[in-house]
Amino acid sequence: MICELCSSDVPRTKLVMVESAAVSSCPKCEKYASSGAVKTKEGKVMLPSVAERLGTRERRMRQKDILTRGEKELAFDYHQRVRKGRQKMTMSQDDLAKSLNEKKSIIVKIENGDIRPTDKLITKLERALDITLKEYLETDDDHGSKQQRSEGMTLGDFIKRE
Ligand SMILES: [Zn+2]
Incomplete structure (x- = not known):
């Protein structure tokens, strides 16, 4: 058994x-069961010491996960950032296009979110407008896989909140 x-x-x-x-x-374990054991989100019941051990492992795995996820991506609102940055500089789309040696239609499309600027153009835009267009990707419910999320749980997540 x-x-x-x-x-x-x-x-x-x-x-x-137990709960x-x-x-x-x-x-x-019997004597701990009624008072000390904790119930996880999955409905599993375990002793706090066991949950703690699990939690430590989960934390270590999550730490590693963060370290390996270091790529910067184009911000989802890049087009707004370009538009705002340009307006702050009181430049017209024409002005910006000229200063970057690009076609105005490219600037228009970028500001409308129709096209994503190339890496080279991102750098040029960032310098010209003093803005940041790239940022570290955040994992959220839409993009982070469920598997990753469950591996990243802490002891706090394990303990079912009533
Ligand atoms: Zn036991």
Whole structure:
């Protein structure tokens, strides 16, 4: 029999109630079950020490995740940034096009969000308008995969909030 709280193989387990979940517990964990065990979002129940150990591993994995995610991407509102930056400089689209040695139609399309500027043009725009067009991608519900998110959970996430 496997104790669901400490995962050890024991001769016998007993069903105990932890936060309204029935859990097979070994005699050793039994005394913690009613008071000390925590319930995860997934409905798993474990001892705080076990959850803590898991949490430490999750944190380390998340740390690594952040370190490997270092690419800057074109900001989603790049067209607004270009327009605002140009207006701040009191330049017309014509002026900006000339100063960058680009066609006005390119500037218009960029400001409308119709086209994404090339890396070279991004650099030119940033310098000419004193703006930032690239930023580190944020992982959110739309873009971050569910798998990554669950790996990045902390102990705080594990403990079910009532
Ligand atoms: Zn146990």
